[in-house]
Amino acid sequence: MPDQLLQQLADGLLIGLMYSLIAIGLTLIWGVMNIVNFAHGEFLMLGMFTSFWLFTLYGIDPIFSIPICFVLMFVMGMLIYRFIVSKVMKGPMLAQLVVTFGLSIFIANLAVYFWTPDFRLLPPTMLQGTWQIGGVALSIPKVAASLGSVIASVCMFFFLKRTKTGKAILATEMDREAALLMGINTERINSLSFGIGAALVGVAGAFLSTYYYIYPQVGGLFGTIAFCVVALGGFGSIEGAFIAGILVGLAQTLGGFYFDPSYKYAIVFMIYLITIWIRPQGLMGW
Amino acid sequence: MRDFTIPKIIAGFAILLLLIVFPMVVSHSFHIHVMILVFMFAMLGVAWNIMGGYAGMFSFGQAAFFGIGAYTSSYLSIAYGVNPWIGLVAGGCAAALVAAAIGYPCSNLRGHYFAIASIAFAEIVRIVFNNWKMVGAAEGLSLPMQNESFANFLFNSSKLPYYYIMLAFLLVSLAVCYFIATSKMGYYFRAIRESHKIAEVLGVDVVWYRLMAIMISAFLSAMAGTFYAQYILYIDPGSVMLLAMSIQIVLISMLGGAGSIMGPVIGAAILVPASEYTRITLGFKGTGMDMLIYGLLITLISMYYPEGVWKLFSRIGRKLR
Amino acid sequence: MWYFLSDEAHSRRRIHFISLYGTVEPFISKLGTEKNMSRRKNVMASKNCTRVLSVALSLLLILFFSVSAQSQQKVIKIGAVYPLTGNIASTGLDCKRGVDLAVDIINGKYDLDLPLAKSAGLPNLGGAKIEMVYADTKGDPKNGMSEAERLITSENVVAMLGAYQSAVTKTASQITERLRIPYVCSDSSSPTLTERGFKYFFRVSPHDDIFARDQFQFLKDLEKKTGQAVHNIAVLYENTEFGSNAGKAYKKYAAEFGYKVVADITYTANATDVTSEVGKLIVSKPDVLMHASYITDAILFTKTFKEMGFQPKGIMTMAGYIEPGYLPSVKADGNYIIVRSTFALDLAKKKPLIGKVNALFKKKYGIDMSENAARSFMAPFVLAEAINRAKSTAPEAIVKALHETDIPGSQTIYPWKGIKFDPQTNQNIYARGTLVQILNQEYVTIWPFDSASKPVVWPFPAWKGR
């Protein structure tokens, strides 16, 4: 029995870190622009398809296609911000919530139109197989994804805390008017954060495509869970999203193993609701 | 809030007359089916509007109340032979209770936080019903084909009775919304929407009024749920409690004009036929073209008409006057 | 009246966009005339204005309304509902391919030992052609119902087939029962569909109850033949209509055949991660796993079994593992898994008809015929043959003919004795499943042993060995 516990803990951590990677991008967009990006799941799907096509058409292994995914999704994120999201920023909050829903339906069905709704899976790439560490089987692609998640979080953390643009993003996050007064071009910061947010989730997609199946509707559940992870961690806080992601991953596997697999996601949502009730601004939010 | 001037009342009755005549004239039962869906989603939109439009509580979990209404009345009529009309009220109360259970802890959440909390809550309800053996878990419940009568709320020879019942339900919810909008509660809801601080300073018991908003909204949504169960005669969590349905309800209210009485009705009149007919004309090729247009439509509208179509009319109306 | 001909290359069917002018004009002018009956003088003025108004209105509505006003007397329209968009779209499209091929064979002249293959169209009805009218259910029972009603009332189809998902077939068949239109289903496998005592609902393919019993029968036959006994069974199924029914059937027959159920796990369909489920399986140490799931979870479970080294004596599964997207995704990891099936390409050695049909399928779609397409393939034949024999499209006549249907097994692409419907439940009594095993990425029939083309590989070889 004990090795199963270790196995569940390990896998909980691995899937949790994947949730963190997805959530970091979302929390950045949400924190800076106070917009819930309901199309985040679809961005993930686009990242997966990008790495899939790069592999099947040009034979680039997903690990090497990550930088390309980052750049492509960054540009896409900036474009989406400039032509769609920026128009809604001044509108009522309801319109901000709804515009990204429209976007998610549009992107998902664009994928259905171009790439048919069929299921795809990357054949075993450079990273494949499992490590056996004392009875606990760790799948190498998942471990790689978790490493990627840790690296991305650390980079984001230092980028925001140390670099000039990072501080500008944090300033915009805390108080938009004050940031404007300080001479920060908040429009540029918005498109930059949207770009980085989309790029990060694109990278998450690239990692995910190494071990998960790809089809246009894959973003749905991952997106919903990412919202809870971000709200649990507290808006705009990278560390909050990172920790909350791990918590959700562990809650899911342990809850599923010890309680009942079909209530797995109910447990995740329940933990989220309880935390929000006690601390409305989330674990690390202000 | 005296925006109901004389010409508007006449226009209202003219439309009502047209709606009553419509089913007798158009023979294809499919168009009647679409109109029934329009009425149902309009009612759900109006119910959402009481909570989202007026009180500023953007709920993305309306389908949970809809589903609870459908399940309560169906289960009561299958297991205990309770008449669906009583089941209707029971469903409403059950949904209102659940709404209070979730409304109270989230009473201080606002904006996005409330929206995400409502999604989480609705997903929990769906998962619980999906695994609850007593109510048929994932297999859902199918209502027996009893003899057709108004008392049993069941008609299988023609859709006309369903059409008029749903129209009546919609008028009831519009009346409730009108009464609330022009009453003390309406003012207090709009104060709460602006900010809890202002409402509290004016002596508004914010927690109590937010609970009232979510409970009334849940009751009306549950009524629509019971109608759906009696109309389709088969319900399962996958068809009555999906996040996609909650989102469609929000879109309808927003597209029509949240915060106005007729907004959701206009939204439903545009969105529901659009999605039904595009599905027929473009759906069967399997290219997802109809959903593509649907998504594009939503994005463009929230970009260019964020306050909704109804506010557009009233603004034009105000300019003409 | 306008006919708006769509020039889509690959779709041979013309899309009837009929201007609503025909139906709207009387509606408007009647309204117009009633109101102005007394004032004779300006009736003419209002006539012109209504004409202009109705033209404009119909031009606007042409985009939205597709009402086929007039059916050629030589065409018999059959409605088909499938999930053509949404999560299960790839499977829905696969069923559609099977049905389209069947209709081609019926309408054309093919040298195939299939009902009505040799003649063009339906000889007894003057060579009338079959025309399929499809509708997309998006996998939602509500749409299944409204689409069935639309096809019957406005497209006036004479019979219905389809739906693949049992929940959708359930609501769609409620409508056909109420409107008394025959419904022949050959792809939904939930047992409850034929236990509702419906007069107009027929099922050609076996249902999950039969499949479950077959899987346990296989275990008994294996024990007799090779002496390898099995005791503990783990049952794993998704919490959907299909999954929970299959789970019930598994548990029923496990008790009946005297096996001990050591794990009974339901899980959420389309999961992001299934390590906790597989963890529970490993802990329960079953000899054989019985798994019922659609394709998304089938792929995820296969990969997780391999990752966590889940090593039972045998893995027996349903549905998802034989869908067209499964093997291309998991490739070698799918080897040695046993799946229930009604069709397997390797039977072509014993039955050349299968090879010929598959060749036609490959010519038309470029890929081999999948189990889903094969299952849906038969329904049009059963319907067309019955209509032809009934010499009329009246529902009662078709139902009577369907009761007398007795298509020999040789005229089907399945390893059954034939197609004959049980008078009470309208379930094809000869329908039996076969079991195929995935051997180097191909489905090979292994049970019933008499029609097996290769001996079964048992027990399930270790993951590392491959």
Place this chain on the structure above:
Amino acid sequence: MNKSVCLKVAGLSKRFGGLAANNDINFSVEEGEIVSVIGPNGAGKSTLFNCVTGFYKPDGGNVFFYGKDITRMRPDRVCKLGIARTFQIVEVITEMTVLENVTTGALLRYSRTQPAMEKAGEILTFTGLYEKRDFLGTDLTIADKKRLEVSMALATQPRLLMLDEAMAGLTKVELREIIDLFRKIRNNGMTLIIVEHVMEAVMQISDRVVVLNSGKKIMEGTPKEVCSDREVIQAYLGEKYSALLK
């Protein structure tokens, strides 16, 4: 004491982490009086307001309103009892017209909207905003917004009105108008507590003045006494300047 004590603050203290925003403050206000609370920025004036009206839960001490302990009471209950207030940063309902704003306030005392609207009309004529009753909250000038906020507070028919820097940012003319308004309100039998920085307005209008500095009450008395008190001047102008004044 011929007049009853309207508000009594006994030993009120409130800390934010290390900072003692309010530290053992005691004072009381008779019915019909105008009391001003003055002190440099950060002296704890707004904190005092928020503790009295229930927006903050005080850490120590009690607040009595006509003898009833309202220390831990929720803001809406405090308002029901009869204490109305305005905010330092003016807050009005932007999506409602002026009339609707005040009606919302009046609805506290009426169950139906009709009488409430009539009451709102009366109050708007009283505060001089009646002509602008159909303006939307967003379309008002700062002065009008402050006047609207006072009207909303009056609409709840309070017995004590607490104004948080209602005169900040007004021109000379607007200042005089608002002082006349306050005098009119007081003459109707209302008790007023004003937090203010505009000294000449405070000195003209208040019966008594309470001076706070870094959370403690350093002085209480008539305007004249407070003006000449050394410690008050020092608190405001700092030691260097106060030395010059001697």
